[in-house]
Amino acid sequence: MKRLALALCAVVVLGGTADAADPGRLDRIKKAGEVRVCIWPDYYSISYRNTRTGQLEGIDIDLAKELGKDLGVSVRFIDSSFKTMIDDLLADRCDVSMHGVAITPARQEKLVFTKPHLRSGIYAITTKTHPVIKSWADIDKEGVVGAVAAGTYMVEAMKKELKQAKLVEVATPEAREQEVMSGRADLFFTDYPYSRKMLARHDWAKLLEPPTPLAPNGYAYAMAQGDAGWLEAMDAFVARAKADGRVLAAAKANGLDAIAELK
Numbered sequence: 001m002k003r004l005a006l007a008l009c010a011v012v013v014l015g016g017t018a019d020a021a022d023p024g025r026l027d028r029i030k031k032a033g034e035v036r037v038c039i040w041p042d043y044y045s046i047s048y049r050n051t052r053t054g055q056l057e058g059i060d061i062d063l064a065k066e067l068g069k070d071l072g073v074s075v076r077f078i079d080s081s082f083k084t085m086i087d088d089l090l091a092d093r094c095d096v097s098m099h100g101v102a103i104t105p106a107r108q109e110k111l112v113f114t115k116p117h118l119r120s121g122i123y124a125i126t127t128k129t130h131p132v133i134k135s136w137a138d139i140d141k142e143g144v145v146g147a148v149a150a151g152t153y154m155v156e157a158m159k160k161e162l163k164q165a166k167l168v169e170v171a172t173p174e175a176r177e178q179e180v181m182s183g184r185a186d187l188f189f190t191d192y193p194y195s196r197k198m199l200a201r202h203d204w205a206k207l208l209e210p211p212t213p214l215a216p217n218g219y220a221y222a223m224a225q226g227d228a229g230w231l232e233a234m235d236a237f238v239a240r241a242k243a244d245g246r247v248l249a250a251a252k253a254n255g256l257d258a259i260a261e262l263k
Contacts, residue, residue: 024227024229024230025095025227025229025230026071026227026229026230026233029071029073029095030071030072030073032073033073033074034068034073034074034075034076035064035067035068035071035073035074035075035076035095035096036076036078036093036094036095036096037064037067037075037076037077037078037094037095037096037097037098038078038079038080038085038088038089038093038094038096038097038098038099039056039060039061039064039077039078039079039080039097039098039099040079040080040081040082040085040099041056041079042173042174043058043099043100043193043194044058044193044194044196044197044200045058045059045193045196045197045254045255045256046058046059046060046099046100046193046254046256047060047061047077047098047099047100048061048197056077057254058254059100059117059118059250059251059253059254059256060098060099060100060221061077062250062253062254063098063117063241063246063247063250064077064098066237066241066246066250067098067234067237070237070240071233078093078094080093080094080097080099081151082101082149082151082152083150083151085097085101085222086107086110086111089111089222089223089224090110090224092224095223095230096221096222096223096230096234097221097222097223098221100118100120100193100219101113101219101220101221101222102152102153102217102218102219103116103217103218103219103220104153104156104217107222110224110225111222111223111224111225112222112223112224112225112231113220113221113222113223114220114221114231114234114235114237114238115218115220115235115238115239115261116218116219116220116261117219117220117238117241117242117247117260117261118193118218118219118251118256118259118260118261119216119217119218119219119259119261120191120192120193120216120217120219120259121191121192121210121213121214121215121216121217122154122157122158122189122190122191122210122214122215123189123190123191123192123195123207123208123209123210124136124139124146124187124188124189124190124207124208125177125180125187125188125190125195125198125205125206125207125208126180126186126187126205126206126208127180127181127204127205127206128203128204128205128206129204130186130187130206132144132186133186133187133208135208136208136209136210136211139162139165139187139208140161140162140163140164140165141164141165142164142165143165144164144165144166144186144187145165145166145168145179145184145185145186145187146158146162146165146166146167146168146185146186146187146188146189147167147168147169147170147175147176147179147180147184147185147187147188147189148167148168148169148170148176148188148189149169149170149171149172149173149175149176149188149190150169150170150171153215153217154189154190154191154215155167155169157214157215158189161214161215168184168185173190173194176188176189176190177198177202181204187208192256192258192259193256193259195207196255218261219261220238221234221238242262242263247260247262248260248262
């Protein structure tokens with residue numbers, strides 16, 4: 001009996017030691033002196049690596065730097081993508097993904113999200129000289145081919161939306177553009193931020209906007225499940241940044257004030 005009591009005491013002591021040795025993510029971030037932020041560096045106005053300067057720019061780059069200031073730590077940006085984001089977070093390659101992550105049921109099965117700070121629907125890009133596609137009403141017709149990037153929420157949304165047009169999934173956002181420019185696709189589907197890149201960088205690009213918002217989705221910051229304290233800290237940061245004007249200022253600076261979610 002005495003031996004059993006000693007054994008139970010040992011378990012309690014060891015268990016307490018293990019818990020003490022495994023602090024929450026926020027404590028680990030502050031101890032390390034840096035927060036690791038996953039980004040998709042091709043996301044124009046969100047988390048974009050400027051091809052001319054090599055510098056990162058966009059609303060979530062600006063707000064990640066503000067997060068670092070609030071936490072009193074440096075920010076280390078880690079290249080990721082929508083296809084690898086879940087694996088990157090679950091493998092602890094980064095503490096948070098900050099690149100306009102759409103909140104979808106599939107992602108919520110494995111990740112947790114802050115309150116959204118942006119909200120965008122789906123748009124389409126075609127060429128100004130396309131002989132048939134002149135407006136959104138011309139899209140869902142027999143023989144029309146639309147491209148969409150794998151891993152984005154547009155895939156499932158457009159599968160439900162299109163009844164006659166053909167939807168083709170491609171590996172990267174750049175591949176969508178190549179499909180259209182080569183003539184293999186008539187248009188590609190994207191969101192508001194990426195459509196701005198197309199209009200700013202390509203003279204041939206024409207924006208097609210649906211008559212009513214299509215599949216509007218909140219964009220937020222994503223984290224691995226299992227750390228309520230870290231989610232609470234991130235939610236508190238987003239709330240502060242909305243209240244003190246930092247979200248709106250960053251949205252305006254990057255041309256995204258039209259889709260800023262400030263409530």
